[in-house]
Amino acid sequence: MKFFPYQVRKIQEDLITSLDRFLKSDKKTILIEAPTGLGKTIASLSSALQYAEDKDYVIFFVTSKNTQHIVANDTVKDILDHIDKKFTAVDVIGKSNMCIYSKNKNTIERTASLFSFGKDVKQKEQPKERPKVKNIEKMCAKLKEEGKCYFFSKTYKSNKLSPEAEFVLREYQNTIVMPKMLRKIGKDKHLCPYELALNFTKKSKIIIGDYNYLFSDGVREIMLKRSGISLDKIILVVDEAHNLPDRVINEMSANLNLNTLQYLISHLEKNHMFDSVVEKLYAFIDKIKDLNIDNTEKEIKQNSVVFKDELINNLETLLEYFIDINFDEFYDIVVNLLSFISLWKQATHETHIFFIKKNENFQAQKINLSLCVKCLDPSVMTNDLFKKMHKTILMSATLQPMDMYIDVLGLENYETKIFPSPFPKENKHSFILTNASTKYTERNNESYFNIAKNITEVLKNNKKNSIIFFPSYEYKENIKTLIKRELDDYRIFEEVRGMTPKERENMLDEFQKAQPSILLAVTLGSFSESINLHGEKLSIVYIVGLPLQRPSLEVKALIRYYDDKFGKGMSYGYYLPALAKTLQAAGRCIRSSEDKGIIVFYDYRFANQGFMDYLDSYEPELANNYTEIIEASNDLF
Ligand code: SF4
8 A cells, every 4th residue: 555645545445455465366357346536547556566566567557548548647647756666657649649740730741851861850941830640650651661750760870779869768767758748858859759658668667558559469569579578577457448348349350341442453453453353353342242232231151252362362462562552542441451351361250250231321322332350259359368467457437247348358367346436325316217118119209209308307497417318319319309499598419420539529518618508419429438527517317228239230140149158148249238338328427426416217128127236336216207306306406
């Protein structure tokens, strides 16, 4: 506990003791579910650092969101300020946010033209305005290859760190080196911030980074090589670990869009190159189109359209051609093709599903097809990885159902710990509406009207900031007019498909300022996670219906897979992921001991035993209509 920099609360003491015990035990992994506000980040980092202080272990703190980096940085800084021992820590974010050329206004070509091969450029010749860079990886690779990145050429001399870069590494050792700081150093001293960050990983006891530094095969390989760290020397802390299964599945899945492929082939054709490859790839596209004549999703065998090796050989020839030529125009497509080929090579029917999927572009009124390979089992990666790591701490405010996370991540030799909410119980009221249904077969104007009536009666009475989560965008569309009509004194915000992070941030800002306001969101969307709205900024949360996925080919394959593996297909493949999302959304309401809130689970199915068990911490009351919610809210607010 000596590395913990603040006054320890009793419940924190329990958390730290559990972590200390785990680190000294022979267990490999611990899953910790502890509510927001308990101090998971500070407890895990201080315990891990104390355990590793005299050993050659390195702590990797990985998170799925950029916003969590700031929390982790502040936490590490507090620990380093508190202890006598000195350590270095570094936060590595993506190149696009670290490169001095990123967020520029002009073009990549302008950047490149500013630098002449082999010569240092005087300060006055540096670009005053940073050029706009669509793809930083591409620009970086090009500038480095041609010896035209001024900052890179100052960071390395004859393939070794330059004296200036060595000086920075010495000067900032025993501190936490953050991205903003590195960008400033980079600008002042004309060094590449990203390269500096990678070099700091060799000297750091704590490395903060995105999930993909350890959960993407390619990035992990580079990261470990550059930092000189082996897996068995890593103490891994995974923040927001409920996101891990989906992130790993995405990493191990890929799509090949046939229109894009056709676009690439047409370039070979125009240049009269590789005639037989062109012919075979066109034949391959035709076969897929024939197979998918009715434009539905269709499962295929990996070798059914064309033999795996034959497809790979032809695609690789295509790839080599575009890598050889100046492939600027095709860069993103080629990178995607590269990852598709590598996945198609590795994937097997044991753990992946292969299928043809139709992509509909409603605006362009076009349908096109993709060849997809989707991973069904994240444990293919995580089981092996967690065995090789020295220790892994998986933590989140909602890791329910824990059995599901244990199984799907393939954990072995683990322990679990669940901590109750430290916030006053009387500040929260939860309800399950037992006479409400959002079942597909029961969706009609009457049921939409009933839902809208329930919500608007409660909100008319309270005038409190509220978020209404719907099971889908379509469902939201059916109800929003009814809500808007009744609540004209509220400012109403709406989540729409494809919002950028900036648009979401701005909307959330406006939502907090406007009171009363309502956000109409989607449980499977972006607002059910990582938003912290305290006090009056959010008082009521409705979760309308179970956010069940459409029973697509992928969902059916997942159900089949988990049935075969654990006999729990419907649970792991269908119901429990929806429950996990529901819990995330419900968790937005109470974020501190001062917050007061009402949470309504609007669907009788939430009262089924299979769900109720996991809603324990909410202690929901069963209600028949909105009058009970109004009474409770009158008492609470
Ligand atoms: S080497 Fe560094 S500064 Fe140069 S382009 Fe790449 S990331 Fe940017």
